[in-house]
Amino acid sequence: MYVYDQYDQQLLNERVAQFKGQMERYLDGKIPEEEFLPLRLQNGIYVQRYAPMLRVAVPYGAMNSAQVRKLAYVARTYDKGYAHISTRQNVQFNWPALEQCPQILADLAEVQMHAVQTSGNCIRNTTTDEYAGVIAEEIVDPRPYCEIIRQWSTFHPEFAFLPRKFKIAVNSVPDEDRAAITMHDIGINIVKNDAGEIGYRVLVGGGLGRTPILGEEICDFLPEEDLLTYLDATIRVYNQFGRRDNKYKARIKILVKALGIERMRELVEEEFNRIKDGEGKLTQAELERVKQHFVDPAYKALSDEPAELVTTREENKAFARWLERNVRKHKKAGYAIVTLTLKQLGTPPGDITAEQLDKVADLADQYSFGEVRSTHNQNLVLADVEQTELFELWQTLKSLGMATPTLGLLTDMICCPGGDFCALANAKSIPVAEDIQKRFEDLDYLWDLGEIDLNISGCMNACGHHHIGNIGVLGVDKKGEEFYQVSLGGNSGGNDANGSSLGKILGPSFAREAMPDVIAKILDFYVDQRTDGESFLEVYRRVGHTPFKEAVYGKPD
Amino acid sequence: MANLINTQGLIEDSELTAVTLTEWQENKESLTGQNLQLTLNSDETADLIGADAANFQRICIDFPKFADGRGYSAARLLREKYGYTGELRAVGDVLIDQVFFMKRCGFDSYALRDDQIVEDAIAAFSTFTSPYQNDANDQRPLFRRRLS
Numbered sequence: 001m002y003v004y005d006q007y008d009q010q011l012l013n014e015r016v017a018q019f020k021g022q023m024e025r026y027l028d029g030k031i032p033e034e035e036f037l038p039l040r041l042q043n044g045i046y047v048q049r050y051a052p053m054l055r056v057a058v059p060y061g062a063m064n065s066a067q068v069r070k071l072a073y074v075a076r077t078y079d080k081g082y083a084h085i086s087t088r089q090n091v092q093f094n095w096p097a098l099e100q101c102p103q104i105l106a107d108l109a110e111v112q113m114h115a116v117q118t119s120g121n122c123i124r125n126t127t128t129d130e131y132a133g134v135i136a137e138e139i140v141d142p143r144p145y146c147e148i149i150r151q152w153s154t155f156h157p158e159f160a161f162l163p164r165k166f167k168i169a170v171n172s173v174p175d176e177d178r179a180a181i182t183m184h185d186i187g188i189n190i191v192k193n194d195a196g197e198i199g200y201r202v203l204v205g206g207g208l209g210r211t212p213i214l215g216e217e218i219c220d221f222l223p224e225e226d227l228l229t230y231l232d233a234t235i236r237v238y239n240q241f242g243r244r245d246n247k248y249k250a251r252i253k254i255l256v257k258a259l260g261i262e263r264m265r266e267l268v269e270e271e272f273n274r275i276k277d278g279e280g281k282l283t284q285a286e287l288e289r290v291k292q293h294f295v296d297p298a299y300k301a302l303s304d305e306p307a308e309l310v311t312t313r314e315e316n317k318a319f320a321r322w323l324e325r326n327v328r329k330h331k332k333a334g335y336a337i338v339t340l341t342l343k344q345l346g347t348p349p350g351d352i353t354a355e356q357l358d359k360v361a362d363l364a365d366q367y368s369f370g371e372v373r374s375t376h377n378q379n380l381v382l383a384d385v386e387q388t389e390l391f392e393l394w395q396t397l398k399s400l401g402m403a404t405p406t407l408g409l410l411t412d413m414i415c416c417p418g419g420d421f422c423a424l425a426n427a428k429s430i431p432v433a434e435d436i437q438k439r440f441e442d443l444d445y446l447w448d449l450g451e452i453d454l455n456i457s458g459c460m461n462a463c464g465h466h467h468i469g470n471i472g473v474l475g476v477d478k479k480g481e482e483f484y485q486v487s488l489g490g491n492s493g494g495n496d497a498n499g500s501s502l503g504k505i506l507g508p509s510f511a512r513e514a515m516p517d518v519i520a521k522i523l524d525f526y527v528d529q530r531t532d533g534e535s536f537l538e539v540y541r542r543v544g545h546t547p548f549k550e551a552v553y554g555k556p557d
Numbered sequence: 558m559a560n561l562i563n564t565q566g567l568i569e570d571s572e573l574t575a576v577t578l579t580e581w582q583e584n585k586e587s588l589t590g591q592n593l594q595l596t597l598n599s600d601e602t603a604d605l606i607g608a609d610a611a612n613f614q615r616i617c618i619d620f621p622k623f624a625d626g627r628g629y630s631a632a633r634l635l636r637e638k639y640g641y642t643g644e645l646r647a648v649g650d651v652l653i654d655q656v657f658f659m660k661r662c663g664f665d666s667y668a669l670r671d672d673q674i675v676e677d678a679i680a681a682f683s684t685f686t687s688p689y690q691n692d693a694n695d696q697r698p699l700f701r702r703r704l705s
Contacts, residue, residue: 007687007699014685022654030674031654038624039654121624151689151699157661158633158692161626228698239630240602274638279696286700 001062001371002147002293004112011154015116016109019043020102027099042122042160044115045101048421054093054101055118056108058374060128060146060170061089061381065361065370070111072357078104083357085342085350087414087465088167089127089374090118094421116154121162123153123235128170129178130375133294134383136331139190140198142172144290145227148282152228159235163242164250166235167207178376180492182206182214182500183468185252186234191221198224204234204264205256208462212502213253216261218268225282226272232280233272237264297369297384302334304387312391318405321443322394325405336387338368340380340402341412345437347401348430349415350378359400367393377414379407408451410523411437414465418458418475419482425458427475427482432456432515439516440523449523452536453491468492470537471522472503473515483509486518488548489540504545507553518552525551559651559668560675564660564682567675573614578605581612588612596648599627603634610641618664620649629662636663636693653677657684663693 004012019039026036044055056071063071071091075083078100084092096104108114117124126146133141149168153159159166169179172190181187187203200222206215222230238252241259256264313320328337340360342350352360360380364372367389368382375381380402385393397403406412413436416422418429433456440446455469459476466472472487490503510518523536525548530539540548550556561568573594578601581588589612596617597606610616616635618628628647635641646666647659653673660682669678691698 005703007703010686011688018684025677035623035652035654121626154689155685156690157658157688158629159626160658161624161629161655163626236630236633240627244625244627278691279701280691280698283700289700289703 001064001143002059002290008151009112012109012112012114012116015043015114015155016102016106019105023099023102038120038161040098040101041120042117043101043105044118045098046119047098048094048423050421051095052098052101053421054096054104054115055086056091056093056113056115057118057125058089058091058113059150060126060132060143061130061374061376062143063372063374064111065364065372067111067113068357068361068364068372070108070113072354072361074104074107075354075357081355082351082353084348084417085352085374085378085380087376087378087416087463088118088125089130089376090125091374092417094417119165120160121164121166122160123156123162123166123168126150126153126168126170127179127376129173130373130381131178131328131337131383132172133296134330134332134335134337135173135328137174137176138172139174139192140172141291141294142170142190143294144287145188145190146170147290147293148227148286149231152231159239162235162239163244164247164252166238166252168231177493177499180376180465180468180500183208183212183465183492184215186231187215188227193221200224200227200230202230202234205253205261207251207253208465208467209251210248210460210462211251211253212462212467213257214500214502215253216256218261218265224287225284226276228282229276229278229280230268230272233275234268236271237267241267296332299332299335299384300386302332302386302388304333306334306388309387309390316391319391319394321447322403322405323390325409325447326403326407327390330384332384334387336385336390338382338385338390338393338397339375339407340382340397341404341407342379342402343406343412343437344401344404345441346434348417348420349413349433352380356400356402359396360402363393363396377407377412379412405443406446408453409446410440410449410452410454411446413437414453414455414469416457416463418456418464422458422463424461425475426460426477427458427484428512429456429458429464429473429475432473432475432484432512435512435516436519439520449527450533450535454519455490465492466490467502468500469503470540471519476509478509482512484512484515485509486522486552488522488545489537491537506545506549521552522548559648559671560673562667562669562675562678563665564679566679568666581606581609585609597628597631599625599631601631602627603631603639606635607639610635610639610643613641613643615644615646616641617646617648617668620647620651620655623650623652623655625650629658632659632662632664633693637696653681656681661688661690661692661694 169184171179189201202219203215204218373381415433419425456473457464457466468490487503594615
């Protein structure tokens with residue numbers, strides 16, 4: 001993974017000093033609340049329902065074991081002993097004291113971690129595929145490009161006060177997309193042209209929130225070295241012309257809709273053509289320098305399906321299940337990609353204790369070259385595990401509660417912190433997730449259902465990505481009471497607007513107690529309708545919305 | 558009265574004939590040749606003045622609220638696209654914690670809001686030693702400056 005040199009470290013140290021000074025001036029009453037707000041936001045600090053929340057950046061989900069141990073230390077020292085993995089692959093602490101945040105940031109800087117631009121109306125953490133660099137299907141490892149974007153966006157002098165937040169995601173797999181690029185302000189699909197040159201297909205104007213929209217293609221092939229100048233040109237257009245009169249209409253998606261994609265493209269290209277051959281153009285030397293940080297670790301020459309794996313798999317059904325569900329094929333023979341699910345019953349999705357973090361760090365050192373990844377689905381990944389060690393690793397993970405064999409299944413939910421923590425939420429989301437987990441605990445049933453994305457948001461800001469869940473649940477407030485609206489048919493998996501889709505609202509909302517029954521009716525209807533192993537989404541797309549609606553609400557008279 | 562500074566300290570203001578964008582557009586001929594100051598509002602983009610920028614000794618860009626970031630792009634475009642070399646002044650809600658960004662976008666004088674402490678603002682100009690991006694003062698991003 002990327003290791004800071006003296007320039008990176010100096011910038012981060014200067015950031016720590018800057019925010020320390022800002023906090024002192026704020027506590028001295030020299031900065032009013034309203035003016036301190038964007039300063040703390042751009043350092044990851046929200047003020048939540050009960051306490052501030054600190055959102056630590058995990059650039060494109062990559063961490064080393066020293067960083068994971070530091071997160072455990074922060075959880076223990078400054079918080080209530082646990083942390084939460086967010087849908088942007090970041091790590092959140094829900095209970096730090098505001099005045100301790102500068103010290104936490106100083107502690108994190110020791111291991112090259114920070115909370116830079118994890119909130120605020122600026123360019124946020126760039127996300128990508130959690131399997132980057134270890135799968136055979138990808139065009140090229142997307143992480144060096146993400147790191148180059150990270151550096152370019154960090155303290156960008158012109159784009160610290162955009163009309164609204166700005167999110168970029170990168171995908172490098174031809175027919176799959178774990179980064180959900182159609183849902184981002186800018187989605188970058190790394191592609192190869194007929195001449196075998198690397199470039200990017202660029203989407204613009206996607207996003208969830210109140211007005212969910214899928215991104216549109218603004219450029220079908222952008223050459224590799226034009227990445228940063230194209231981003232500069234696009235965001236410069238947005239910074240000048242994006243709406244600032246209404247925060248709900250301020251995202252770039254609204255500008256793209258207002259101008260139309262053709263006009264947007266004209267404006268971006270005019271600016272891009274001016275700067276594309278200037279000094280801001282990325283160099284092969286820089287690409288090479290950053291790529292050097294992501295070369296393969298020292299893999300051994302091994303072969304797939306070693307005897308000890310085959311034997312233990314035959315002897316142990318639970319292990320076999322976990323292998324099938326939570327372990328994925330690695331590009332290198334004899335290795336495997338292991339997902340550590342943070343979806344154990346009784347724990348909010350994505351939560352992890354300090355003790356678990358320390359253990360994960362140890363496991364990373366022991367089994368996976370000391371690296372850990374966080375995922376958009378709020379799980380963790382050990383990406384380079386030898387197949388001969390899977391059984392041993394599984395036993396340890398089981399004892400830690402991180403081996404629930406449900407990756408991609410109904411109970412592998414995405415869920416925002418909701419009304420239990422968040423001041424914006426209209427309704428709680430964690431108890432809904434828990435009720436559903438309890439109701440659908442039976443592994444045989446979950447396995448029979450197959451892959452289903454169930455996403456829960458506590459309000460229309462959509463941090464739980466309910467629009468792109470095959471089943472989406474949205475908390476709404478009706479006269480002070482919490483209700484839940486269900487939508488069906490969302491999907492983030494395709495890398496264009498054909499594969500991806502936004503969910504459609506099923507009908508009137510439900511009380512929280514009713515939710516497990518509602519989900520059960522939807523699932524029963526699916527099971528009844530499916531043929532030949534069709535997935536939930538396939539059935540929904542085939543039979544359509546209305547039959548599902550009738551299955552839940554009954555037929556109209 | 559706002560404290561007027563550059564990166565070194567307090568500076569004296571100089572008297573110029575102040576015009577708005579509309580006044581300039583409507584009276585170009587009569588105004589040309591005078592010692593002029595133009596003020597751009599935050600919704601007036603740099604392309605509206607374009608190459609005419611050379612007619613002004615000073616261009617003020619207004620930040621009606623510090624969180625309105627349009628002025629950063631206006632400044633960079635005036636400097637980098639339209640080649641403006643005169644004085645570029647940030648006016649309005651100009652705060653300590655934004656002057657570093659303003660400097661990088663090409664501003665060279667700052668009318669600090671009344672309550673801002675001058676010494677803190679001067680110190681803020683050296684917040685970061687070696688930023689990642691190119692800017693109005695150095696066209697080379699860090700990847701062209703990095704010594705490895």
